[in-house]
Structures are given as C-alpha cells and as structure tokens.
Amino acid sequence: MRPAALELTDQEAEQASWAARKRTVDIGGLDLAYVEIAGAEPPLLLIHGFTDTSRSFSLLTPHLPGRRLIMPDLRGHGGSQAGEGCGVADFADDIAGLIRRLRLDRPVVVGHSLGGMVSIALATRHPELVGGLVILASALMPGFEQDHQLIDEVAALRDPISPVDPFYDWWHACRPGVPRAFLAGLAQDASAIPAARWRAVLEEVRGTDLTAAARAVQAPTLIIAGGRDPLFGEAHQRAMAGALAGSRLVWAQDCGHNPHWEDPAFVAEAIAGMLSAA
16 A cells, blocks of 8 residues: 555645646537546536535546546536526536537436536436436425525625635535545635625525426436435435435435545445446
C-alpha cells in the first residue's frame, strides 16, 4: 500500500484538476458543462444535487471502472450557464437536451438529492430518453418548513460566500473518512454560486411535488437511501418507493445525505447490480 500522505496528494491532484476535465456543449442556447469518462454502454448519466457540481461523483467514478460516465453541471452550477429558469423542469429539459446532443442511447440516470428530483422529472417529461433510474438520497416533495435549518442558513448567506463558512460543516456533513480535498472543492464550487441563486433554486425545490410524476415513471428504478439522512429520512424514502412502481429500495445504513461520498463502493455495487439485472 502507498503511504497515506501520498494518497492525500493524489486526491488533492484529482480535485484540483477536475474543472479542467470539463467540456462544454450548447443545449438550445445554453452552455452546459460536463465531464465524460469513456467506457462501455449503456452510459451512466450522473446528476448532482443542489449547489454541487459534477465533482460530487468524483469519489464514485473509480468504483465504476469500464463504464461510460457522463457527469453534467446543472444550469447555474459549476461551469454551466445559469439561463432564466431554475426549476426542476428546467434542469430536466436541459438534461434531455444533453442526452440528445451527445446521442446517448437510453442512459441509466443516477440522480442525487435535487438530481434525483430532476431524474424523475426527466423520466416523465422525456420517457423515451431514459433506460433506468437510480435515485440517491432524494425526495418527491422535500416539504421544508419555513423554520427548517436549511431555509435559515441559506437566507443568511451573503456575497461573496466564503468557502470556509462554518455553514459548510453542516451542509456537507458526512461520516469521517471523506477526503478533505474533495470537501474543499465542493465548498469552492458552491461558493461561486451567488446567494440569490441559492435562494431562488431552494424556493423552486420547496414548491415541487413529484408524487404524480413518479407514478407515471415506466423506467426500472433503484432507490438508494442513507440510513442517517437528516434531510430526507425514512418517510420520504417509503413515499418514493410507493410511488415508483416496481422500484427497489436499498439502505446505506451508516450514511447520511451523501452515500456516494461516504460509501462509494456500496453505491457502485448497488448500481452494478441493477445494470447486471437489466
């Protein structure tokens, strides 16, 4: 085994180079950034959560060797232009445009948190484009009340947002062992998003209810839930499993809201199992 210090150096180099790996494609007048890793079909299209970027999946990719991976930045996140709208449907239509632009053949769409909501909307608005869904730590209807900590914390953000703001200790909370260089990169990416856009996207998410949309999904679906998720707990996961006909729910028992950071090997194994069963 290599020394721990060298492992840290490798991880720092990986995170420092992430932005340079991005390509940009025009989606109906909107520049969308993405990272692609070549490999076998069907491709996996991985959609990150609120204020994250494609970097969110950088710890997962080594556990999916040989598979073609497409990881976009949602509009207004990372290297992608903001556009005018910031609702779940806007994000879903952008991803549909990316699938068509890259000529992807019915990819399996993996969505984390907000990305899971986008994936469900994509599968109902553009069912012909989706070969399967993996919904990771997400919800049909977030239901954040006005006194929810996330609402308060986002309301308090002021530009320029500092990547060392103590807020990130809560927002990016996960179990020990997640590389610090990765978390620092996430905070840097999130801090580049204007505070007004944080609030606008969050208001859209708060007002979204995908219950009816989920009942219309035809694609085979795997739900991966964090057993210690402070945002979307068991009630959210049971509601999602009930609405998505034929879906399978698996628990990353020791994980919080970010199982693909906390236990990427488990998440990759679950995804591989779904692919092999298809």
